[in-house]
Amino acid sequence: MKFYSVLAASALLMSASAQATVVFSNNFDAENGGASALNYNSFNGLNSTGARYVDLVASGDYGITCAGGSGSCVDLDGTPGPGTLSSASSYAFSAGDLITLSFAISGNQRGYGADDWTAALNFASTTDITEWGVSVNGTTFAGGSGLADAISFSQAAWTTDFPFVDFTLFARTGNAGSVSFSFATNSADNVGPLLDNVSLDISSAVPEPATWAMMIGGFALVGAAMRRRVATVSFA
Numbered sequence: 001m002k003f004y005s006v007l008a009a010s011a012l013l014m015s016a017s018a019q020a021t022v023v024f025s026n027n028f029d030a031e032n033g034g035a036s037a038l039n040y041n042s043f044n045g046l047n048s049t050g051a052r053y054v055d056l057v058a059s060g061d062y063g064i065t066c067a068g069g070s071g072s073c074v075d076l077d078g079t080p081g082p083g084t085l086s087s088a089s090s091y092a093f094s095a096g097d098l099i100t101l102s103f104a105i106s107g108n109q110r111g112y113g114a115d116d117w118t119a120a121l122n123f124a125s126t127t128d129i130t131e132w133g134v135s136v137n138g139t140t141f142a143g144g145s146g147l148a149d150a151i152s153f154s155q156a157a158w159t160t161d162f163p164f165v166d167f168t169l170f171a172r173t174g175n176a177g178s179v180s181f182s183f184a185t186n187s188a189d190n191v192g193p194l195l196d197n198v199s200l201d202i203s204s205a206v207p208e209p210a211t212w213a214m215m216i217g218g219f220a221l222v223g224a225a226m227r228r229r230v231a232t233v234s235f236a
């Protein structure tokens, strides 16, 4: 009986996500033919602005392993940094849409101490945010609501031994508009946080109240499973 209810919750989660629209996705694996490039700025759909460059790293080069153990990823601190990486385009949303920026990020396995990093959703004009927050390895933390020109999450002292963590930064909007996104670090020693698997999703899916109840059951199961993992990783 319990097994059956878990399956039902999973099915609802899948039908909800099927209505989602991925408007941007880059796992960096196809950039530069799969080869590393310092101060790379020919990304598909992304710009490394001004002199704040980032490095493209093929997994295995410089003692760095990307998310999933293969392909390529980005060292947010270029040569020299600090670096920023921003979406080249803005993406339109409608009132009530849920905007989700997903990415994997780790400390730099080369060492060189802890760094700060920030991920942001930047709105073209002041936007009514009805709810926003972050999700870390599947556990959600509420950020609140209000009028905003940008929503950002900043992580201080991201130590070099942090493994890749799946983050999402999300916002539900009360009015239509357009949004871009950006990543930045304060690292300036050529060795910074590693970024991988970036995607932006804009979804108009609003579940029925009855569906919500069952989805919360599903999320609770995920949260319980993930809490133990997160507990070993401190987000102070």
Ligand SMILES: [Ca+2]
Pocket: 027, 028, 029, 066, 067, 070, 071, 072, 073, 196, 197
């Ligand atoms: Ca990758």
Ligand SMILES: [Ca+2]
Pocket: 077, 112, 113, 114, 115, 187, 188, 189, 190, 191, 192, 193
């Ligand atoms: Ca650094």
